[in-house]
Amino acid sequence: MKTLIYLHGFNSSPQSEKARLTCQFFEAQSAHLTIQVPELPASPSEAVAKLDTLVQSIGLNNLAGFIGSSLGGYYSLYFQQRYKMPVVLINPAIKPYTLLLDYLGENVNLYTGERYIVEETHMVELKALEATYIATAQNTFLLTQTSDEVLAYQQAVSHLKGAKMWIQFGGSHAFDDFNKVLPAIKNFFEVSL
Numbered sequence: 001m002k003t004l005i006y007l008h009g010f011n012s013s014p015q016s017e018k019a020r021l022t023c024q025f026f027e028a029q030s031a032h033l034t035i036q037v038p039e040l041p042a043s044p045s046e047a048v049a050k051l052d053t054l055v056q057s058i059g060l061n062n063l064a065g066f067i068g069s070s071l072g073g074y075y076s077l078y079f080q081q082r083y084k085m086p087v088v089l090i091n092p093a094i095k096p097y098t099l100l101l102d103y104l105g106e107n108v109n110l111y112t113g114e115r116y117i118v119e120e121t122h123m124v125e126l127k128a129l130e131a132t133y134i135a136t137a138q139n140t141f142l143l144t145q146t147s148d149e150v151l152a153y154q155q156a157v158s159h160l161k162g163a164k165m166w167i168q169f170g171g172s173h174a175f176d177d178f179n180k181v182l183p184a185i186k187n188f189f190e191v192s193l
Contacts, residue, residue, distance in 0.1 A: 002064035004189060005054065006037040009070030009093070010100060013111035014039055018069055018090065018178050025182040032193055033064055033186070040072070042107075042116040044125035047075065055083065064189050065139075070151070070173065071096050077131035086139040086192050088185050090175050091148050094155040097126040137162030141188045143181055145171025164188070 004026070008016050014037035023035045038054055040047045055063060065086035068076030073092025080087045093099060103118045134140050140163035144153040150173040157167065166181060175181075 001032060001034055002062055002193060003058050004033055004035050004064050005051070005058075005066050006035055007051075007066060007068040007072030007075050008037065008040060009072050010096070010103070011107060011110055012069070012072075013109060015111045016069075018175065021179050022067060022182065022185075025179070026186065029183075030186055030190070033189060035067075040075075042118060042122065044075075044122055044129060048078070048129065051075070051079065055079075064193065067185065068092060069175075071100075073156075074126070074131075075129070077134070078129040080140065081131050081135040084135060084139075086136075086141075086189060088141045088143065088188060089156065089160070090143050090178075091145065091151060091153070091173055092142070092156050093151060094159050095130075097123040097130075099151070100126070134160055134163060138164075139192065140164065141185070142166065143175065143185075144168070145173075145175055147171050148173045 006019055006022055008019055019037045026033050026035050066076040066079055067088045069090040071093050073089035074096050076087040076089060100118060106115060106117055108115050140160060142156055142160050142163050143166045144156055145168045146153050147170045
């Protein structure tokens, strides 16, 4: 059995609906893959350090890849370059260091109630993680909806040229009817096992 790491988005958590649906689906439908959903800190450098430790504890030979939503998609692209792993990106943030400027200062996590500070240094840390190209286009699967109210879906489509893409008209940043794309995500990873 191999492990997938699901990376949640900004101001989200392992309790998010997509994370929970993903875990439930793979537990019920896959004999070959299991999911881990770590809680990501607000600091990008701390998030990367935590994820590096998780990858080392799983072992590269036991890691199947990453599923990343929004900011988690940005992190997934970084780890794809670093570890040459398949990634699924759900409405990914392509330039979060500009998007998150509106959140500088104190924020409250919608799921946990935790208060945390987004600092300007976090934008510098995010910029340093930028994946300027796709490490392996054939190992990249973009799922995006055109009515994402947070991110311009065209950014991801343009940035990820050559990747496998599921572009759905309408929807939202949360990715409406996410449960309907879970079989395609499973198939994407199982082909590479």
